[in-house]
Amino acid sequence: MTEISRFATHNEYPDQSVEGMDLRHLLHPSTNLAQHQQHGPMVLESADGVYITDNKGKQYLEGMSGLWCTAIGYGQEELAKVAYDQMRKLNYSQLFAGRTNEPSVLLADKLKKMAPFDAGRVFFGLSGSDANDTQIKLIWYYNNALGRPEKKKIISRKRGYHGVTIASGSLTGLPPFHAAFDLPMPGILHTTSPHYYSEGMPGESQSDFLQRLVDDLEQMIEAEGPETVAAFIAEPILGAGGVIVPPENYYPRIQQVLDKYDIAFIDDEVICGFGRTGKPFGAQSMDIRPTTMSIAKALSSAYLPISAVLIPESMYEAFADRSGELGNFSHGFTYSGHPVCAAVALRNLEIMEELSLFEHAEKMGNILQQRLQSFADHPLVGEVRGKGLIAALELVRCREPRTPFKPSDGVGAYCSNACHEGGLVLRNLGDAVAICPPLIITEAQIDELISKLAKALDQTLSWTQKQGLL
Secondary structure, three states: OOHHHHHHOOOOOOOOOHHHHHHHHOOOOOOOHHHHHHHOOOOEEEEEEOEEEEOOOOEEEEOOHHHHOOOOOEOOHHHHHHHHHHHHHOOOOOOHHHOOOHHHHHHHHHHHHHOOOOOOEEEEEOOHHHHHHHHHHHHHHHHHHOOOOOOOEEEEEOOOOOOOOHHHHHHOOOHHHOOOOOOOOOOEEEEOOOOHHHHOOOOOOHHHHHHHHHHHHHHHHHHHOHHHEEEEEEOOOEOOOOOEOOOOOHHHHHHHHHHHOOOEEEEEOOOOOOOOOOOOOHHHHHOOOOOEEEEOHHHOOOOOOOEEEEEOHHHHHHHHHHHHHHOOOOOOOOOOOOHHHHHHHHHHHHHHHHOOHHHHHHHHHHHHHHHHHHHOOOOOEEEEEEEOOEEEEEEOOEOOOOEOOOHHHOHHHHHHHHHHHOOEEOEEEOOEEEEOOOOOOOHHHHHHHHHHHHHHHHHHHHHHHHOOOO
C-alpha cells in the first residue's frame, strides 16, 4: 500500500462519497497533500452572486472571487446560454494555418479597443500561466528577429506571481513554487520586492526605499549587461505574493530605467485586469506604460478558461518578417481561440460594460478600503493595504517594532480557517490575509464581509494568546 493510500484511511469519509473518491483519485494543485489526505476536501455544490454553498448546505461569502477570477459573480445564466448557443453552432475550431472563427475575431477587436496601450495583435491561450509562458517565447522570438540573439534575460521581482509552468513558474518570485521543481530556469532574474512594510530598512524613508528599488534594478541590469536583458515583468499590484501595492511613483521611476536600456515592460494584468483596481486595467491605476500585456481570469470571469497576450503592431511585423524566412510562426495551443471560450469572454466584457461594473468596482473598492481601516489598530494587524477591490491584512506578532510571526506558527492559516468557519472565504498568503471579492459585491455585502472578518480576527487573537505567541 502506498503512503498516500495509507493517509486516505485516516478520514471519516465513505469510499463512494465525493470526499472519499477525491482522496483516492485527485492530485490537488497548490495543496498540502499530507494534510489534505488527513482532513479531506471541501466540496462545493452551487453558487450564486457572491455566495457559494457546500454539499452540507453551508453558505459562504466568497471573498476571494474563487482564485481572484469570478469578477462578474456566480450564476450568470446569460453566459451559460452564450456557451450553449455557441456549442451548438460551432463547438470547436482552431486558429492554426490561418483558420479562424468569429468569436475570436470579435473578442480580439474588443480587447484592442479596451487596452491601455496601442495594442496591435492578440494571441489567445487558456491560462495566465500559459500567457506569461508565451510572453517569454515572444520576446525571445522578437529579439532573434531583430538580430539581437543575446538579448533574452527577463527580470521579475521577489514575491511576484506569474504562473506555474517551467517558464512562468521561473518568473514567479515565491520560493515554494521553486522548491523541489529545479526552478528558476537560467536567464530569469528577480529584483527587490516593492513592499516597504517588509523590505524597508530601519530608518529608511519611503522615498529612500523607492530610490533603492530603482538603484537595485539598474545595478542588476548593468551587472548582467544591458544588451542581454530583454524585458521586465510585473503585476501592477502583486497578488499571490501578498497583495503588495508598490510605493507611489514606483512604476514611472522603473520605466525610466527600462527606457534607458531598451527593455520591454510586460504588464501582467491576470489579476488586476478588468476592474479589480477600480480602473479597467491595473496599468491605469498604477501609471504603467506597457509594451505587452497578459490577461486571463476576469477576461471570462472564470466561466470558461481563456487568456490572451496583447502585443504592439511593431512586434507582429517583426514576427511576420521572420516567418517569411522560417515558415510557420510555430507557437500555439490546440485551444487557442476556442470559439466557445471566446464567445463567453466577449459577452462577459459586454455585460461588465452594460452594468457599469468598472465604475461600481471603483465605488465599492473605496468603501472596502475605508471599512478595512477599522482593523488598522487591531493588535494582530501590522498593515492594511490594497487598492480597489483587492486588499490584505498583514498579521504580525508585534506592530512596533515590526515583528512577524514565525512561519511555523501558522497564524495566517488559523485566521483563514476561522473565516471559513464563520461563513467567509478568504485566503492566507503566509500571514497576509487576502481579500478579493467579486466586482458585483454590494455595500451591504462588504459590511457582512467586514463583520465576519472581525470575528475571525478576534478569534485568532484569542488563539495566539492561548498559544503563547504574543
